[in-house]
Amino acid sequence: MSDVERRVLVVEDEPTIAESVAARLRAEGFVVELAADGPAAVDAARRTPPDAVVLDVMLPGFDGLEVCRRLQAERPTPILMLTARDDENDMLVGLAVGADDYLTKPFSMRELAARVHALVRRATKTAVVAEPDLLTVGDLQINRTERRVLRSGVEAQLTPTEFDLLLHLAERPRAVLPRERLLAEVWGWADASGTRTVDSHIKGLRRKLGADLIRTVHGVGYALEAPR
Ligand code: CA
Numbered sequence: 001m002s003d004v005e006r007r008v009l010v011v012e013d014e015p016t017i018a019e020s021v022a023a024r025l026r027a028e029g030f031v032v033e034l035a036a037d038g039p040a041a042v043d044a045a046r047r048t049p050p051d052a053v054v055l056d057v058m059l060p061g062f063d064g065l066e067v068c069r070r071l072q073a074e075r076p077t078p079i080l081m082l083t084a085r086d087d088e089n090d091m092l093v094g095l096a097v098g099a100d101d102y103l104t105k106p107f108s109m110r111e112l113a114a115r116v117h118a119l120v121r122r123a124t125k126t127a128v129v130a131e132p133d134l135l136t137v138g139d140l141q142i143n144r145t146e147r148r149v150l151r152s153g154v155e156a157q158l159t160p161t162e163f164d165l166l167l168h169l170a171e172r173p174r175a176v177l178p179r180e181r182l183l184a185e186v187w188g189w190a191d192a193s194g195t196r197t198v199d200s201h202i203k204g205l206r207r208k209l210g211a212d213l214i215r216t217v218h219g220v221g222y223a224l225e226a227p228r
Contacts, residue, residue: 005031006029006120007048007050009034010054011054011055014056018034022034025054033050039061041067054082055067055068076160079098080099080119086104122187135170137173147160147163151209151210159201161187162205165201166205166209168185169182179221180195
């Protein structure tokens, strides 16, 4: 895997932050492209689809949330959103429009690098499944290879992270999976303060697939029901 080029698109209009993020990611072995505003980011991603995007919310042109919407409408893209400290609204809207993860400013370069590695690892891991692989739980059908999900024959459009989360739950139907475990296994990092990320993505899955599919086990986590 290390001999394969991984491309990261960094979208940030503040030159000092953009440069230090780019330098750190290049030191980690990524090929980095920079974009300083919304339209440039969308153009760059169209020209060369990146393996991951580090995306600031506050941008000239149109903002990071709009960039996220446009990129996800074209192809599933792993996105790490950078939000202002304590702007919970940006974080929630970002996750709703298809960001996979977020970091609040100011962040450490070490944390940023860890998140980008986790994002790329998850996207790659699920892309290399070679044979058609269908998982059926009740009226839910998941095609691992094509990353398609149908409920009662109706296809749902999931973000890459929503898909991974659903697959994780569906591989263990009815088992109660603690939020911390989901965070560690699906997101690749064991940080108990990030469990709200899990909640937001569960909300997205329920909106797209029906509220009865995933059961909340209060104070613990979530379980996939097997409705028929
Ligand atoms: Ca900015």
